[in-house]
Amino acid sequence: MKPYYLINIIIIVLLFTYQYGRALDEAVGQSASNDSVTTSYESVFEQLMNLEIDPQQVAAVNNFLFQRDVGKFHLKEGELYFCKPIENRHYAAIFTGKGTFSFKPPTEIEQDQLNRFYETRKMEKDFNLLFIVFADSTYDQFRKQLTFEEGKISRKTKQQLDYCLKYLGKEKEKHFEYAILKTLLEQKYNKLFYAHFSKYKIQPMFFRINPFSEEEVQFMRRLKGPSYLYRPEVINQFHLQEEYQDSTYLTGEDKTSLHITDYKIDCALKGYKLDFSATTEIEFKSLTENQNWLTFWLFGELKVDSVFWDHGEKATFIKGNENPALWVKADHPLREGEQRKLTLHYHGDLLDRRKDWFFIRSSKGWYPQHGQRQRARFDITYHIPEEFQFASIGEKIFSKTEDGVITSRWKIDKPVRNISFNIGFFKEFKIESDSLPPITIYMAETGHLEIAHSLARLGVGSGKNMEKQVGEDVLNSIRFFRRKFGEPSADQFYATEIPYTHGEAFPGLIHLPWITFHRTTEGGYDATFRAHEVAHQWWGIGV
Structure with missing residues (x-):
């Protein structure tokens, strides 16, 4: 080989290595140099997605019984295989043969629910396949009570395992079932137990104990639909038996692993399509001891560009395409009560513009969250083109127009559960009263002109001065609820139109569907619907 050929090869290899490294850096943020967390998301995820049966750990089974909470498994005859270890620990096994699963829900309401689906208050199902994932004492129990030795693994059994994994993970999205993935990343023992069992391949059932859920025990079946869909449908969900016995199920458990206390968000909507980008700083407190990986939820189609710790160092993170789960690797195992800050930079297609209609694709998934019921304070800065009208939750501190x-x-100083905004070409109708907070109605007038022409051809007319009709119902609703239940929490109130058929409420802001701005139906449905959304200002999500 001539020297210059060798030099060219070396240059190509170096360039490839550089480009590959850059691509990897973009997908996975680089962690701080003093990172002391050794568990790798990529490693754990790949081992889960490519789980293999261990030919050295095969046991013949005859009349073997075991129980997890109310779920009873009877392995009558067959073979039980452990899967190969993940991070040097066994988490999974698969059984083929004849078996039976049985359980009876512990509460009357859950027995009624089971009866709705299966006309029985106690379930008993035969199966010829059982796949389990666990982080409890299952491995030790099986090793103690069964004899494992080297054995053969059929091609069919391997295919059965691959099929079971389809219900847990998606390669493209870098997604795996949260409780399993969180458990493996933290490398801790807990009560995690997941069972997939079936007599017919595409009609599996599931029994799960999720230690991160308030109601830990679930019985599920495959959601009916095309065979390529791998989604469970919850039939029953309830607490562990021990919690009913000691009444801890009444205490309102908080199973979240961190609590976000403050947000500082700076976001921009730019151009004709209102392209979205944001920088969000979050302050949070760790609620568990020695956390390795933190989870946040963000609209699936938003792309995270970078994440930084409070000391300015880059954090390692994972967020797959169209996956709402954002995993951030701790720079050291976080202690319980430890308070930290993260700054996240992200962007994506949050809004979809269709002429003069603007579809907010996720009304509250545009900032990172952890837990659905947590409350936090917010400080939000928006940058929008001046031709649009805009409304947000919170008190407007200032507004200026430049270029x-x-x-x-x-700002929202009183902690709230979630926030949102609305933007578009709105006709504004203001309602002022000495005794009530200012009320602003935003109606998408130009969007309605197009709809009105289309519906008129079908003989469907539109209402007159709809912003005033909606405003009157909103005003009367606020007066009624205020008289009955006291002052609302917000100092101003926006009722805004969205191009959807549902409504949604936030403190001081409600989204109303386009159809209730198109006409007011007879019989009081629209008046009741508008009042329902206003009622959320007093009753939260409990309306």
Whole structure:
């Protein structure tokens, strides 16, 4: 080989290595140099997705019984295989042969629910396949009570394992079932137990104990639909037996692993399509001891560009395509009560513009969250083109227009559960009263013109001065609820139109569907619907 050929090869290899490294850096943020967490998301995920049966750990089974909470498994005859270890520990096994699963829900309401689906208050099902994932004492129990030795693994059994995994993980999205993945990343023992069992391949049932759920025990079946869909449908969900015995199920458990206390968000909507980007700083407290990986939820189609710790170092993170789960690797195992900050930079297609209609594809998934019921304070700055009208939850601190961009800042000092906004070409209708907070109605007038023409051809007319009709119902609803239940929490109130058929409420802001702005139906349905959304200002999500 001539020297210059060798030099060219070396240059190509170096360039490839550099480009590959850059691509990897973009997908996975680089962690701080003093990172002391050794568990790798990529390693654990790949081992789960490519789980293999261990030919050295095969046991012949005859009349073997075991129980997890109320779920009873009777392995009558067959073979039990352990799967190969993940991170040097056994987490899974598969059984083929004849077996039976049985359980009776512990509460009357859950027995009624089971009866709705299967006309029985106690379930008993035969199976010829059982796949289990566990982080409890299952491995030790099986090793103690069964004899394992080297054995053969049939091609069919391997295919059965691959099929079971389809219900847990998706390669493209870098997604795996949360409780299993969280358990393996933390490398801790807990009560995790997951069972997939079936007599007919595409009609599996599932029994799960999820230690991260308030109601830990679930019985599920495959959601009916095309065979390529791998989604479970919950039939029963209830607490562990021990919690009913000692009444801890009444205490309102918090199973979240961290609590976000404060948000500082700076976001921009740019151009004709209102392209979205944001920088969000979150302050949070760890609620468990020695956390290795933190989980946040963000709209699946938003792409995270980078994440930084409070000391300015890059954090390692994982967020797959169209996957709402954002995993951030701790720079050291976080102690219980430890308070930290993270700054996240992200962007994506949050809004979809269709002429003069603007579809917010996720009304509250545009900032990272952890847990659905946590409350936090917010400080939000928006940058939007000046030709649009805009409303947000919170108190507007200031607003200025410069170079065609409106910059406004909104604050929420009293912790709230979630926030949102609305943007579009709105006709504004203001309602002022000495005794009530200012009310603003935003109606998408130009969008309605197009709809009105289309519906008119079908003989469906539209209402007159709909912003005033909606405003009257909103005003009367606020007066009624205020008289009955006291002052609302917000100092101003926006009722805004969205191009959907549902409504949604936030403190001081409600989204109303386009159809209730198109006409008011007879019989009081629209008036009741508008009042329902207003009622959320007093009753939260309990309406």
